Amino acid sequence: MSRAEKKLRYPESSVFYRNLNRVYPKISHGEGVWLFDDAGKRYLDACSGAFVANIGHGVPEIAKAVSEQLEKVAYVNGTAFTTESAEELAAQLAKLSLRGLDKFYFLSSGSEAVEAALKLSRHYWVEKNRPQKHKIISQSPGYHGNTLLAMSASARGHYKKIYQPWLLDCAMVPAPYAYRCDCGGNLSCRVCSGTILEEIILKEGADTVAAFIMEPVGGSSTGASVPRADYLRNVREICDRHDVLLIADEVLTGAGRTGKWLATEHYGVLPDIMTLGKGISGGYLPLSAVVAGEKILDPIAKGYGSFLHAQTFSHAPSICSAGLAAIRYIQKHGLIERAAKMGDLLQKKLEALKELPFVGDVRGIGMLAGVEFVSDVKTKEPFPRRLKFAETFTSIAQDLGLIVWPNVGQADGENAADRPGRSTAGLGRGDLVMIAPPFTIAEFEIDLIVSFFKEALEKTASKITVTGEIK
Numbered sequence: 001m002s003r004a005e006k007k008l009r010y011p012e013s014s015v016f017y018r019n020l021n022r023v024y025p026k027i028s029h030g031e032g033v034w035l036f037d038d039a040g041k042r043y044l045d046a047c048s049g050a051f052v053a054n055i056g057h058g059v060p061e062i063a064k065a066v067s068e069q070l071e072k073v074a075y076v077n078g079t080a081f082t083t084e085s086a087e088e089l090a091a092q093l094a095k096l097s098l099r100g101l102d103k104f105y106f107l108s109s110g111s112e113a114v115e116a117a118l119k120l121s122r123h124y125w126v127e128k129n130r131p132q133k134h135k136i137i138s139q140s141p142g143y144h145g146n147t148l149l150a151m152s153a154s155a156r157g158h159y160k161k162i163y164q165p166w167l168l169d170c171a172m173v174p175a176p177y178a179y180r181c182d183c184g185g186n187l188s189c190r191v192c193s194g195t196i197l198e199e200i201i202l203k204e205g206a207d208t209v210a211a212f213i214m215e216p217v218g219g220s221s222t223g224a225s226v227p228r229a230d231y232l233r234n235v236r237e238i239c240d241r242h243d244v245l246l247i248a249d250e251v252l253t254g255a256g257r258t259g260k261w262l263a264t265e266h267y268g269v270l271p272d273i274m275t276l277g278k279g280i281s282g283g284y285l286p287l288s289a290v291v292a293g294e295k296i297l298d299p300i301a302k303g304y305g306s307f308l309h310a311q312t313f314s315h316a317p318s319i320c321s322a323g324l325a326a327i328r329y330i331q332k333h334g335l336i337e338r339a340a341k342m343g344d345l346l347q348k349k350l351e352a353l354k355e356l357p358f359v360g361d362v363r364g365i366g367m368l369a370g371v372e373f374v375s376d377v378k379t380k381e382p383f384p385r386r387l388k389f390a391e392t393f394t395s396i397a398q399d400l401g402l403i404v405w406p407n408v409g410q411a412d413g414e415n416a417a418d419r420p421g422r423s424t425a426g427l428g429r430g431d432l433v434m435i436a437p438p439f440t441i442a443e444f445e446i447d448l449i450v451s452f453f454k455e456a457l458e459k460t461a462s463k464i465t466v467t468g469e470i471k
């Protein structure tokens with residue numbers, strides 16, 4: 001078989017693919033919100049890849065800035081040296097960040113940043129002479145990454161099952177997920193207000209809890225569920241009361257995705273530690289960061305002297321140059337303001353999807369939206385998992401030229417903590433897709449998302465029988 005005839009799938013190709021059971025289209029280039037494959041087909045990248053390509057594809061300024069850095073010096077050992085790229089990127093990020101959160105430790109992925117943030121919380125308590133504080137509390141549904149500590153803190157049963165013997169037990173609080181909360185909007189709801197965190201801290205023993213890690217606005221796990229205005233304020237107060245560090249995982253929501261540089265800004269709350277990733281370099285090179293202030297770093301500076309998390313590529317000038325160029329581009333073109341403005345338009349236009357069959361909810365903020373599918377809109381009954389509704393929809397949409405991001409299992413079962421009154425644990429049902437296009441998207445492209453979406457849903461629905469089976 002000639003190289004040209006070889007299918008881009010396992011085992012014909014030498015690539016160890018993410019999915020070993022599908023054929024992959026080969027992308028040749030991207031421009032703005034569009035991706036083009038080598039067969040000439042184009043795709044509207046309605047989820048910025050994986051919430052990454054915030055500034056759009058094919059921006060020459062970023063490539064030029066990285067190339068200039070590579071010509072100067074591609075790599076230096078971050079233990080021995082600093083570089084102008086790292087210094088300037090940190091300085092620019094500090095200007096955009098919250099006061100008191102202004103020291104940036106650069107890494108290459110969200111998982112690494114979360115892993116490091118959790119380790120940093122533990123290191124802090126050891127330096128404060130409270131070594132018994134080691135437990136992590138997180139949210140369910142919730143996702144923080146694929147390395148072992150980050151996965152331990154994630155509520156993704158199907159990711160965790162195989163690796164369970166290596167994972168830590170993390171206590172979990174139900175995440176604010178209004179669509180599926182039984183409270184019906186009751187202001188005193190312990191889950192929606194976040195006050196349930198205090199019960200979990202007390203149950204675990206406050207003296208043993210190092211940190212609470214949370215997503216300030218839900219990512220794919222709760223399909224862009226936006227917490228109530230008082231949620232972050234309440235969890236901040238509870239963390240303060242019990243000497244628990246608050247870690248905001250802004251890997252997905254940061255870098256302007258929700259219409260402000262940080263999602264936390266919507267709530268006026270200062271976390272102790274924060275993570276950034278995905279969109280901070282617009283995807284031009286893999287860049288992430290752990291962010292902390294002097295409160296956390298001073299005890300380490302006076303104690304052990306360094307944070308025990310050296311990685312070969314941390315602080316590397318090449319990745320920092322991509323981040324710096326992306327931030328300059330965002331500022332030059334007012335892309336955060338644009339994310340807020342076009343985000344309002346996106347949310348408004350997506351409202352039309354609520355009229356479609358099987359759409360239970362459409363929600364979000366800024367350029368981050370989730371569409372939840374259900375078999376019965378009135379009862380919110382999820383589809384049986386065996387139908388793979390979200391995956392089928394996503395694959396049909398891709399065939400039509402629309403790229404969305406699916407998530408499953410959030411309605412109950414594997415991803416859900418013990419919600420008061422829920423007895424569906426283990427079923428792993430729930431189907432949703434995310435829409436999170438580049439901030440540069442034009443109005444007619446938002447309209448295209450809506451029309452592609454309708455067509456993809458019609459085609460998906462035509463495969464389902466009235467009794468909810470697949471034809």
Ligand SMILES: Cc1ncc(COP(=O)(O)O)c(C=O)c1O
Nearest residue numbers: 109110111143144145219251252
């Ligand atoms: C909130 C959040 N944290 C962490 C991660 C892990 O990031 P990465 O996939 O870059 O390792 C993700 C990835 O989706 C995420 O959504």
